[in-house]
Amino acid sequence: MQSSETTQPARQRQEPSWWRHAVIYQIYPRSFADSDGDGIGDLQGIRDRMSYLARLGVDAIWLSPFYRSPQADAGYDVSDYRDVDPLFGDLDEFDKMLSRAHESGLKVIVDLVPNHTSDEHVWFKEALASPVGSPARDRYIFRKGKGANNELPPNNWQSMFGGSAWTRVDGTDQWYLHMFDTKQPDLNWHNPEVHEEFIRTLRFWLDRGVDGFRVDVAHGLIKKEGLPDAEEGQVTNVDGDRGPMWDQDGVHDIYREWRKVLDEYDGDRSMVAEAWVSPERMARYIRSDEMCQAFNFPYMMTPWNADAYRQVIQRSLDEFGKVNAPSTWVLSNHDVTRHATRFGMPNPGTVLRGISLHTEQPDEVLGLRRARASIFMTLGLPGSAYIYQGEELGLPENTTMDDSFRQDPTYFRTNGKDVGRDGCRVPIPWKAKAPAYGFGPDNSANTWLPQPDSFARYAIDVEEKDPLSTLALYRRVLKLRQWYDLGNGEVEWLDAPHKDVLMFRNRDVIAVINMGDQTVPLPDLPILAQSQPETMDGLLPGNSAVWMFAHKR
Known part of the structure; x- marks a missing residue:
């Protein structure tokens, strides 16, 4: 083929x-x-x-x-x-x-x-320089700490980057929320x-x-x-x-x-x-x-x-x-x-x-x-x-x-x-x-x-x-995707020759992706593109894929 x-x-x-x-x-x-x-x-x-x-x-x-x-x-x-x-x-x-x-x-x-x-945004600088309850502070999420001396964060939330999601403002009982880094204070979207x-x-x-x-x-x-x-x-x-x-x-x-x-x-x-x-x-x-x-x-x-x-x-x-x-x-x-x-x-x-x-x-x-x-x-x-x-x-x-x-x-x-x-x-x-x-x-x-x-x-x-x-493969596949207008198509699932194979049709293109190690048979159809340069001879090797034209010539 x-x-x-x-x-x-x-x-x-x-x-x-x-x-x-x-x-x-x-x-x-x-x-x-x-x-x-x-x-x-x-x-x-x-x-x-x-x-x-x-x-x-x-x-x-x-x-x-x-x-x-x-x-x-x-x-x-x-x-x-x-x-x-x-x-x-x-x-x-x-x-x-x-x-x-x-x-x-x-x-x-x-x-x-x-x-x-950023904590260097003009708004956050203004917030730190403003008193508790001020309009400048309300643009962010400040809360009073817990504990006898407000030494604990307002809640137990953790930053996505590790550690607490709260940082205490030095010398105060206030903490500000940052779901990411300390230098990324969260905005208050209720404001x-x-x-x-x-x-x-x-x-x-x-x-x-x-x-x-x-x-x-x-x-x-x-x-x-x-x-x-x-x-x-x-x-x-x-x-x-x-x-x-x-x-x-x-x-x-x-x-x-x-x-x-x-x-x-x-x-x-x-x-x-x-x-x-x-x-x-x-x-x-x-x-x-x-x-x-x-x-x-x-x-x-x-x-x-x-x-x-x-x-x-x-x-x-x-x-x-x-x-x-x-x-x-x-x-x-x-x-x-x-x-x-x-x-x-x-x-x-x-x-x-x-x-x-x-x-x-x-x-x-x-x-x-x-x-x-x-x-x-x-x-x-x-x-x-x-x-x-x-x-x-x-x-x-x-x-x-x-x-x-x-x-x-x-x-x-x-x-x-x-x-x-x-x-x-x-x-x-x-x-x-x-x-x-x-x-x-x-x-x-x-x-x-x-x-x-x-x-x-x-x-x-x-x-x-x-x-x-x-790179050459991407250029070819992108060109075919545009040619056949696959972005505006629909998926029709097809019976695959093996449990490790994903096979579907979109418009006039049949995609066959072999995610296993075993070679599997291919339909008798023209090949439009293939992920590996091996000669197919009607077989698809493991961990490789093809696009096929859905009609015999």
Whole structure:
């Protein structure tokens, strides 16, 4: 059976909302491309590489935060929501980057961080300088401590980065809430001023021409009234107990308010929620008058198992379909271990964080093989898909980074028990034989995190020349996805030849993903793309995948 190009004309899209079927490429700005040699990526670096993104075949890019920030949490501690941090450029450079993206046919989504500010935000400085009960303090969540001398936190909530979620204000009986780092105080979303400030921020970026927002910690803005203690074991778990600090009903009023603002603008502006909740709860965020999308974290957390994937895919389609919303499909981002590495672990797919030089190492070859197969599932499904920068290269995690280089606050707040997210945030390689693998300008070897030696074989200039590279595979699969309009299709489950095989049809494409080690038979149909270069001869090897044309020629 030979690979076959199709000549079937593309279907006409009837759905005007671009985000319902878009493939969106996440850029972590400090690790994408460095234009000035300081070792940190920037907006000009993104602008200079825009042709690469356009050629890849994605529809949009999403930028992690580039706002003014002390960088205590890599920019997720914002001190000014309406300015660019000098590390990344300035507003003029942002406008140039945005213009270049639009000229290249790419939409641009920017991160919004509404759960907390930096402790260096003007509001929090004013709060600390103001008395208890003042309007300035009411923008945040201050409470009196417990104990005879107020020496205990107001409740037992734990920070997502480790330790207590409360910090005491020196010399007072007051504590402030921070569900993340001490330098990220949570805002009080019961305060009208907070609402007004973020609407101004939305309008600021919408007026500049951005196409939408990714909303950080979208499920965390409203806390349960009275801030009661959490029960033992209550954590952020997509199918577990919500806890009094997550997924409270009041968040939906905020997003309805925001959606009205977005709908005032032309161009079908979009919002996507980072909400770590079950598919059933997630569907509430994407009702017609709220968000447009929500990240499908249950899909990302699924182990390498055909039955598990079938269940989570169908569950997602069912729940999202109830509110007539598209599902999203994502396997990696800046907060979790890269899936090319997760899939190479003994229990593949289950490790989200925590691989270091002190722990068991992945099988890099097997992980890459499974990662290449996984895109035939992810990009074969209807809805919107997200690609994390470097994923298209098959880039693995840096699992051998010396601890002295770590910068993630999680590592420090847990005393190293959780090594944090630095491994997936390492600058990506552009040129195999250049200093810093071409991340910066010529002869600049600076990188804010160290790159492993293995990155040389994943460099873009190497993969550009190899027709069998992961980059070439992504380009082909993305082109076929667009050609057959799979983002606007539907899933029809097919009988698989083995329990380890996932098999479905979407429009005129049949996806066959073999998640086992055993070779299985294939239908007698033309192959459109295959994850491995082996000759098929009617058989699909283990840990590999194909797309087939659903009709015999």
